[in-house]
Amino acid sequence: MDITEGSPDLHGFRMPAEWEPHSQTWLGWPERPDNWRHHGVYGQSAFAKVASAISKFEPVTVCASPSQFLQWVNARKQLPPDVRVVEMSMNDCWFRDTGPTFVVREEGKSGPGTIEQNVAGIDWNFNSWGGIDDGCYIDWSLDLLVARKILSMERVPRFPKSIILEGGSIHVDGEGTCLTTEECLLNKNRNPNLTKEQIEDVLKAYLGVTKIIWLPYGLYSDDDTNGHIDNMCCFVKPGVVLLSWIDDESDPQHGRAVEALTVLSNSTDANGRKFEVIKLHVPGPLYMTDEEAAGFVPGGDAKPRLPNTRLAATYVNFYICNGGIIAPQFGDPKRDEEAVRVLSRAFPDRNVVTIEGAREIVLGGGNIHCITQQQPADPMFMPLQNGNGV
Numbered sequence: 001m002d003i004t005e006g007s008p009d010l011h012g013f014r015m016p017a018e019w020e021p022h023s024q025t026w027l028g029w030p031e032r033p034d035n036w037r038h039h040g041v042y043g044q045s046a047f048a049k050v051a052s053a054i055s056k057f058e059p060v061t062v063c064a065s066p067s068q069f070l071q072w073v074n075a076r077k078q079l080p081p082d083v084r085v086v087e088m089s090m091n092d093c094w095f096r097d098t099g100p101t102f103v104v105r106e107e108g109k110s111g112p113g114t115i116e117q118n119v120a121g122i123d124w125n126f127n128s129w130g131g132i133d134d135g136c137y138i139d140w141s142l143d144l145l146v147a148r149k150i151l152s153m154e155r156v157p158r159f160p161k162s163i164i165l166e167g168g169s170i171h172v173d174g175e176g177t178c179l180t181t182e183e184c185l186l187n188k189n190r191n192p193n194l195t196k197e198q199i200e201d202v203l204k205a206y207l208g209v210t211k212i213i214w215l216p217y218g219l220y221s222d223d224d225t226n227g228h229i230d231n232m233c234c235f236v237k238p239g240v241v242l243l244s245w246i247d248d249e250s251d252p253q254h255g256r257a258v259e260a261l262t263v264l265s266n267s268t269d270a271n272g273r274k275f276e277v278i279k280l281h282v283p284g285p286l287y288m289t290d291e292e293a294a295g296f297v298p299g300g301d302a303k304p305r306l307p308n309t310r311l312a313a314t315y316v317n318f319y320i321c322n323g324g325i326i327a328p329q330f331g332d333p334k335r336d337e338e339a340v341r342v343l344s345r346a347f348p349d350r351n352v353v354t355i356e357g358a359r360e361i362v363l364g365g366g367n368i369h370c371i372t373q374q375q376p377a378d379p380m381f382m383p384l385q386n387g388n389g390v
């Protein structure tokens with residue numbers, strides 16, 4: 001069921017906004033001991049909390065490796081019965097980046113060279129966030145197959161694309177606007193032979209967008225991903241964004257946030273709206289402790305995780321599901337509470353569910369948004385009127 005000719009827009013597809021209705025959410029399962037301390041037990045507990053929270057709003061599938069599928073403290077044992085667990089091999093578990101980017105079309109088209117279904121998936125190329133010299137681990141051969149496996153399991157058509165691109169590096173408003181960062185998408189460790197214009201053309205053809213807003217940088221210290229947008233800025237709705245902010249002018253994140261604010265303030269979206277920017281303070285700053293760093297087992301092929309490293313922690317890396325917001329908490333009482341308040345106000349029709357201990361996911365290099373991947377509902381068969389569950 002590969003679509004080997006043409007890009008999704010040729011078939012009328014677009015990437016829906018995350019707040020549009022989902023049919024389910026996909027997650028992987030952490031285990032590699034060079035990236036997840038104490039052989040992943042704390043990371044697994046955080047993933048289980050996230051999966052369990054989402055499952056109150058929509059179906060969830062967790063993919064776990066053969067050993068984790070059967071081991072005595074396995075995924076099945078830690079997850080609620082209504083979460084589907086399937087076996088899948090992978091190098092690590094960041095399904096935002098290795099899973100497919102799902103696209104939808106409002107009206108099915110049939111005929112020569114087209115397909116009947118209204119949900120499809122883009123299978124981007126992946127190089128472990130920067131390739132052999134600059135990436136997070138050396139062998140990503142199994143990660144390369146994750147999107148294909150998910151799409152095949154769901155019998156969803158697949159659009160393969162050779163450009164290196166991770167899902168965490170793009171956010172869309174579903175109405176033609178894409179947010180991304182130059183730090184990541186123009187990084188020479190991804191697509192050194194493509195110009196900015198050529199990358200824009202791919203985004204337009206594959207995501208069904210007409211306008212790309214380029215923020216110069218992602219979050220300070222988000223070195224694993226080279227500044228993914230999903231740690232820096234995200235849409236609340238068309239024309240409204242949340243931005244990772246810090247007031248301290250001496251903090252390296254401050255200048256990045258100010259530059260992003262300048263770009264956003266001087267931009268309009270695909271429909272000519274000016275942006276309302278809501279500042280969301282980052283916690284801390286937070287750093288990896290000696291004790292935490294001692295829990296990783298070096299000797300795999302992953303980049304070492306070192307003590308005193310500034311953690312890429314932000315509340316902007318939350319997940320929107322049908323009727324819910326799944327939001328990280330980091331044990332910073334002032335900022336944790338503020339984040340819940342800001343998110344509740346930004347999404348008045350959704351329940352904000354907090355995940356205590358999201359720090360464990362951040363120790364692995366990402367956060368809640370990075371470990372989830374939404375599969376949109378078929379727009380032509382939509383039991384829900386919107387993503388709010390009503």
Ligand code: KQY
Pocket residue numbers: 035092094096097129136168224225228364365366367370
């Ligand atoms: O945040 C992400 N999207 C993935 C981070 C990968 C970290 C690998 N150590």
